[in-house]
Amino acid sequence: MNILFMGPPGAGKGTQAERIVEEFDIPHISTGDAFRLAMKQGTPLGQKAKEYVDQGLLVPDDVTNGIVRERLQQDDCAAGFLLDGFPRTISQAEALDEMLAGMNRKLDHVINLKVDRSLLLARLTGRRICKSCGSTYHVLFNPPVEEGVCAKCGGELYQRSDDTEEKVGTRLDEYISKTAPLLAYYDKQDLLREVDGEKEIDTVTAEIADCLRGTE
Numbered sequence: 001m002n003i004l005f006m007g008p009p010g011a012g013k014g015t016q017a018e019r020i021v022e023e024f025d026i027p028h029i030s031t032g033d034a035f036r037l038a039m040k041q042g043t044p045l046g047q048k049a050k051e052y053v054d055q056g057l058l059v060p061d062d063v064t065n066g067i068v069r070e071r072l073q074q075d076d077c078a079a080g081f082l083l084d085g086f087p088r089t090i091s092q093a094e095a096l097d098e099m100l101a102g103m104n105r106k107l108d109h110v111i112n113l114k115v116d117r118s119l120l121l122a123r124l125t126g127r128r129i130c131k132s133c134g135s136t137y138h139v140l141f142n143p144p145v146e147e148g149v150c151a152k153c154g155g156e157l158y159q160r161s162d163d164t165e166e167k168v169g170t171r172l173d174e175y176i177s178k179t180a181p182l183l184a185y186y187d188k189q190d191l192l193r194e195v196d197g198e199k200e201i202d203t204v205t206a207e208i209a210d211c212l213r214g215t216e
């Protein structure tokens, strides 16, 4: 099953992806995670990405497309994948269509997590991530049992440097101008499914799973 998650920053894509990949046993491909790893390692890709990520701007399409093209060719994607945070521009979506056509594959589902802009700032500024396993928490909405400690692996939680009020504003503007037009792109192909991302985390997971199983 080839799945794509769409939605503004803070909609819950990463949180839901963690759960859905476990249930459907497919790899989770997050371009944001890939950039953060490259930045931490200080690779040339990381240095390039940092210029943009630090400002809350989208990384240029050619850089981003290259990562996804390589990743989709790895063996573990043969039975399917979940793309989270890619594509984010029409040009990335066209590149993805080309990559998939070249592999004789296509997207099966595009899930759009709908969350009102007014909720996103609180979601993003309260987000915490595990340094060791990448699990996502929220200080109020999804707190770990022990403050600052990952409930899954005991790792230390940190706050992303772009989860500040100032950067969130830029990221939301980028979303509206460059990414939101993709919804019409996928709707035209009859792939788009809307899920209410404002509900409880477990309810959202169940609704996404229903869409994917086609029982909805």
Ligand code: ADP
Pocket (backbone or CB within 6 Å): 007, 008, 009, 010, 011, 012, 013, 014, 015, 016, 123, 124, 126, 127, 128, 136, 137, 138, 139, 141, 142, 197, 198, 199, 200, 201, 204
């Ligand atoms: P995205 O990957 O779309 O940017 P995340 O999955 O990282 O979003 O979620 C953003 C923040 O909101 C995280 O702190 C997460 O714990 C929290 N969150 C995710 N889904 C929900 C939900 N349904 N209700 C309340 N908080 C949520």
Ligand code: ADP
Pocket (backbone or CB within 6 Å): 008, 009, 010, 013, 031, 032, 033, 035, 052, 053, 054, 056, 057, 058, 059, 060, 064, 084, 085, 086, 087, 088, 089, 092, 162, 171
């Ligand atoms: P979120 O969904 O919470 O906004 P991500 O982890 O998906 O965050 O992305 C973090 C940052 O990485 C983005 O603000 C952007 O700079 C960069 N990025 C991630 N995915 C893409 C993409 N598909 N195209 C361009 N830039 C991207």
Ligand code: ZN
Pocket (backbone or CB within 6 Å): 130, 131, 132, 133, 134, 135, 150, 151, 152, 153, 154, 155
């Ligand atoms: Zn952890």
